[in-house]
Amino acid sequence: MTLKFTLSLSAGLLALGVAGAQAQEPMKIGVVSVLTGPGAALGQQVRDGFQLAVDKNGGKLGGLAVQITVIDDELKPDVAVGKVRSFVEGGKVDFVVGPVFSNILGAIAKPVLDSGAFLISPNAGPSTMAGKACNQNFFVTSYQNDQVHEVLGKYAQDQGYKRAYIIAPNYQAGKDSLAGFKNYFKGEIVDEVYAPLTSMDFASDIAKIASTKPDVVFAFLPGGLGVNFVKQWSQAGLQGKIPFLSAFTVDESTLPAQQDAAVGLFGGMTWAPNMDNPQTKKFVADYEAAYKIVPGSYAQQAYDAAMLIDSAVKAAGGTGDKDKLRAALKKADFTSLRGKFKFNTNGYPIQDFYLVKVAKRADGKFQTEIAQKVFTDYADPHAKDCALK
Amino acid sequence: MTTSLLIVQILNGLQFGILLFLVAAGLTLVFGVMDFINLAHGVQYMLGAYLAVTFVGLTGSFVLGLALALAAALLIGLALEFLVFRHLYERDHLDQVLATFGLILLLNQGVKMVWGAAPLSVPVPAFLSGSVPLMDGILYPTYRFALIGAGLAVGALLWFIVEKTRTGMLLRAGASNPSMVSALGVDIRKLFMIVFAFGTMLAGFAGAMAAPILSVEPGMGDTVLILAFVVIVVGGIGSIRGAFVGALIVGLVDTLGRSFMNDLLRLFMSAPSARATGAALSSMLIYLVMAMVLFVRPEGLLPAKGRS
Numbered sequence: 001m002t003l004k005f006t007l008s009l010s011a012g013l014l015a016l017g018v019a020g021a022q023a024q025e026p027m028k029i030g031v032v033s034v035l036t037g038p039g040a041a042l043g044q045q046v047r048d049g050f051q052l053a054v055d056k057n058g059g060k061l062g063g064l065a066v067q068i069t070v071i072d073d074e075l076k077p078d079v080a081v082g083k084v085r086s087f088v089e090g091g092k093v094d095f096v097v098g099p100v101f102s103n104i105l106g107a108i109a110k111p112v113l114d115s116g117a118f119l120i121s122p123n124a125g126p127s128t129m130a131g132k133a134c135n136q137n138f139f140v141t142s143y144q145n146d147q148v149h150e151v152l153g154k155y156a157q158d159q160g161y162k163r164a165y166i167i168a169p170n171y172q173a174g175k176d177s178l179a180g181f182k183n184y185f186k187g188e189i190v191d192e193v194y195a196p197l198t199s200m201d202f203a204s205d206i207a208k209i210a211s212t213k214p215d216v217v218f219a220f221l222p223g224g225l226g227v228n229f230v231k232q233w234s235q236a237g238l239q240g241k242i243p244f245l246s247a248f249t250v251d252e253s254t255l256p257a258q259q260d261a262a263v264g265l266f267g268g269m270t271w272a273p274n275m276d277n278p279q280t281k282k283f284v285a286d287y288e289a290a291y292k293i294v295p296g297s298y299a300q301q302a303y304d305a306a307m308l309i310d311s312a313v314k315a316a317g318g319t320g321d322k323d324k325l326r327a328a329l330k331k332a333d334f335t336s337l338r339g340k341f342k343f344n345t346n347g348y349p350i351q352d353f354y355l356v357k358v359a360k361r362a363d364g365k366f367q368t369e370i371a372q373k374v375f376t377d378y379a380d381p382h383a384k385d386c387a388l389k
Numbered sequence: 390m391t392t393s394l395l396i397v398q399i400l401n402g403l404q405f406g407i408l409l410f411l412v413a414a415g416l417t418l419v420f421g422v423m424d425f426i427n428l429a430h431g432v433q434y435m436l437g438a439y440l441a442v443t444f445v446g447l448t449g450s451f452v453l454g455l456a457l458a459l460a461a462a463l464l465i466g467l468a469l470e471f472l473v474f475r476h477l478y479e480r481d482h483l484d485q486v487l488a489t490f491g492l493i494l495l496l497n498q499g500v501k502m503v504w505g506a507a508p509l510s511v512p513v514p515a516f517l518s519g520s521v522p523l524m525d526g527i528l529y530p531t532y533r534f535a536l537i538g539a540g541l542a543v544g545a546l547l548w549f550i551v552e553k554t555r556t557g558m559l560l561r562a563g564a565s566n567p568s569m570v571s572a573l574g575v576d577i578r579k580l581f582m583i584v585f586a587f588g589t590m591l592a593g594f595a596g597a598m599a600a601p602i603l604s605v606e607p608g609m610g611d612t613v614l615i616l617a618f619v620v621i622v623v624g625g626i627g628s629i630r631g632a633f634v635g636a637l638i639v640g641l642v643d644t645l646g647r648s649f650m651n652d653l654l655r656l657f658m659s660a661p662s663a664r665a666t667g668a669a670l671s672s673m674l675i676y677l678v679m680a681m682v683l684f685v686r687p688e689g690l691l692p693a694k695g696r697s
Contacts, residue, residue, distance in 0.1 A: 036498065038608055040506030170668050191651070194668035198612040200603050203401040203533070204648040210527060211394040227508045227604030235513060235530040235602065237520050257508040257604055293507075 026065040027319055029309070030087050030117075031302075032080065032098025032108060035072040038223055041253045042100045042298050043072075046122050048291050049299030050097055053306030056286060061306060062313025073099050077107035084108040088115035094319045095120060097305050100298065102126040102145060102173070113137050116322070118329065120309065122302040125348060127176075131385030134346040139329055141305045142297070143270055144348050144380035145173070149180030151268030151353045151374045152218055152245040158374075161215040161243070162187045167205060168220040170194035177220035177247060190214045195225070202229045206236045214242065222248040227257045234261035250358050252296025255366040262358045267368055270349075271300050271338045272356045274369045280337045294367045300337050307334040340377075346386035350379040393527045398648045399641065404533045406640025407540030411595035412613055413620040413632040414547060415588030421564040421627020421693055422584045425474065426482050428489040431614030432496040433589050437462045437596025438605045439500055442509045451514030451601075458597045459590055466589025470582060478581065493611070501607045511600040536598055543594070547629050560584065564627040564693045619675055623682045625689025634691055639675050646671040 031050055034043035047070055054066055071087060073080035080099065087093065088111055096112045097120045099105055105124040112119045118137045125144045129135070156164060164187055168174030174194060182189070190212050193205055206229075209217060221229050226249035233239060244265045252273065255262055273284045273294055283303060287295040295303075311334035316324040332343050344350050353375040356368040416430045440461045445454030473492065477485050513532045520528035551557040559580055562570045571577040596610070603609065616639060624635025650671040654663035682690060 035506075036501070038506075038606060040501065040607075041508070044506060170672065192664055193651075194664070195647075196672040200609075200612065201401070201405055201644075203404070204398050204644045207394060207397040207401060207527075208648055211391060211397075224508050224604040224606045224609070227510065227606070228602075231510060231604070232530075232602060235518075235520070235532065237528045237530075253507055257510040257606075259510065259512075 026067040027061065027095070027313065028067050028069070028091065028093045029061075030069045030071055030084070030093055030096045030098070032071045032073050032084060032096060032104070034075045034100050034104070035070075037075050039075050039100060041223075042123070045253065045296055045298035046098065046100055046302040049287070049295060049302035050122070050306050052283075052287055052290060052299075053303045053310070055290075057306075057310060061310040062316075062318075064313060064318065071098070073101075073104045073108070075101060075104065077103055080104045081107045081111060085111040088112055088117055093117040095309055097122055097302065097309075099124055105129070109133075109135070109138065118325070120305045122305045123298055125380075127380075127382050130346050130348050130380050131382035132387075134383075134386035134388055136326060136347075136388055139308070139343065139347040140349065141308060142301045142349075143351070143353075144382065146176060146180040146183075147353060147375070147378060147380055148247045148268045149177045149220065150184050151355065152247060152266070153181040153184030155266075155268075155355050155374050156181075156185045156216050156218065156245060157187070159216070159243075161185075163190050163214045164188070164216050164218055165190045165193075165209050165212060165214040166218045167193040167195060169197045169199070169222075169225060171197055174220060178218075181218050185218075187215075195221075197225075199225060200228055202232050203236070205229075206232055206238065209242065210236065210238060216243045216245060219244070219246045219249050221246070223254065226250065227254050230254075230258045230265065231261045240264055250368065252294045252367060253298065255358065255368075256293065258358075259366060260360070262366065263360055265358050266371065267356045267358070268353060268374070269297050269356050269368065270351055270353055271297055272354065272368045272370045274367065275337065275339070277337070277339050279335050283337055294365055296368075304334070304336050304338070304341070307336070308332060310334065344379050344383045345388050346380075346383040347388070348380055348383065350377050352376050353378055393523060394648075396523060397527055397529060398645055400529060400533070400537070402641035402644035403637065404537050404540075404640070405644055406637040407537050407544075408595055408599055409613070409616055409620050409640055410633050410636035411540055411543060411591055411598070413617040413624070413636050414543075414629055415591035416614075416617050417621040417624070417627055417629065417632045418560070418584050419588045420621065422560055422567070423478060423563075423581050424567065425478060426485045426489065427474070427588075428486060428614065429469070429492040429496065430588070430592055430617065431610030432493050432500075433462065433466060433592040433610070434596040434599075434613055435500065435605075435607070435610035436465060436496065437593030438511075438600040438603070438609065439504055439509070439596075440593065441511050441597035441600045442504070442605050445511050445600075451511075451517075454511075455594075455597050459593055462593025462597075463586055463590050466593070467582075467586055469589075470585050474585065497607045497611075506607060508604040508606040510605060511597075513601045530602075532601060536602075539598060543591070544629075544633055551629050556580075556583065561693070616675070619679050621689070623679055623690060625692030627693035628689070628691050631689050631691035631693070635689070638678065638690075642678055643671075643675050646674040650674075 033046045071083050095118050100123045102124040121140045123142045125140045125142050130144050166178050168177045246267050250262045250265045250267050312328035315328035355371045357371040359369045419427050440458035444457040448454050517532045517535045520530045620635040620639050624631030651667035654667050
């Protein structure tokens, strides 16, 4: 299903009417995101975060009217490739923004980059495209995936925890996650558990944790897995008893379901809705007004992607000169919601990472809040394998 | 491995088995009596959970919300029976599978449009929150005890209806030989509708009872459906007793396998390879059990009488 909405219509008509001059071609942007299936809550944040930036800019980016095409990748690589290929082959496309999941990125990167469009990932940051497979037209406004898990490993090590129980789903990202944690955590691993991706009930794992009494638990249980685990964790009476560190397990997409059960649990991220800068305050207020939920990192990174495009198109004076546009993108001369933001040679950010903690706000909603900085100006280690300068 | 951990894990296995029994009981009834493959049974479980979210939220009471959710699940089930299933009873299994698979897609998407894609939850009712201390400080959540109790009660009720009442007798007869039951002058359509309504209620009840411990999200019924099919294959199609025994076996094997497989393997291999093998082996354990049952007793452990 491809939804098309031409935001530029009213602005374009207005410009025609007033100036009567030649209408400029709107900039064509595809937003590739998952809008069906279990990942849809994340995909909607990406779509809405990007849309919000465009709306707040009066339907323009870099002074140009934009025509956004939203493409649902359905979290199926074959479907994503088919839809994205027909989109980029259907006419001159300037930017493709997306997707949420790394396996989709692997599928769509080639057709998008071959078409000459810039590919900006608002979330997926696989190690392959940070290293050997890096591309001059590929930029990431999130992070390199490993880094988020390393934040928790570093924190656990810094805290002096000796024994850790670590758990992740039994698939590649789960294995990468626990490896990332162990890169920095040097204590004893009490148990390393790979749960089936379809797990619903973690009662048996939680009973095991209660009986082995580790100093700290690290979990990478995205989406519904995390909701199940956190609820059952709290029901077993372990909340607040054993420190709980996690990646992508407690965030704004899962908190509406986890609620009080998640309060006090830790995650790792580059941003949180309580980040102390004026642009974040405005973004969170605008997003909540428009979509009635607290924005998470997915929305934030998509918003930053839009602001990045805005700054680059403005600096390059349009999208005609690709080299000029690329140079402007690399400068990352925009006000990131994170405050500090710059690109490494491989198109991935160099940025700060924080330990975040779940809190209940005064209005009864839940959000993550920054607890402490764990990494400063942290660049991913794969950049050295990238040939770009 | 300590005794208390073993006891907790057996309780977890029982509780998981009971949940599976609630889903599988409806599935096996519909399959056994009506010879109808209802893949949409899993989404009816999901609907039960979503309705519980809505009604518990509206009424503020878990018991009242549960009752309303059950009533609504029944209504939706009857509407589906009238609109879709009724026209499929005479068709062959492939048509039924296709049509009910279509319903899965439709209802998963429909749920997302009504309730949104993000996972939701139901709070544990206050009178069942907290935990019961077992030996040496190991706690077990009260709600899970309540779930085991509710499942056993439903099981007993089902046993009573199926074994001791006239409707139950017709059900058993229908499971063995539906055309003969029809020839004897029983309104088979009405019987089918009762069975179907009952199956829907059971699935809805399972979903609503699972809502406080599991995340309520689109597609949550799909994994349960697969397990429920394993249960009825192990237990024997059309047999409530079989569903009960099969569900407990699947629940216990899955839970105990997941918690002790690593330790078991570590006795005779290195830790990393035990971990890798254990994760793979424990997730396929229930399917191995199913394959073994199919090999030794293809009709299941406790099949409905007279069914071949």
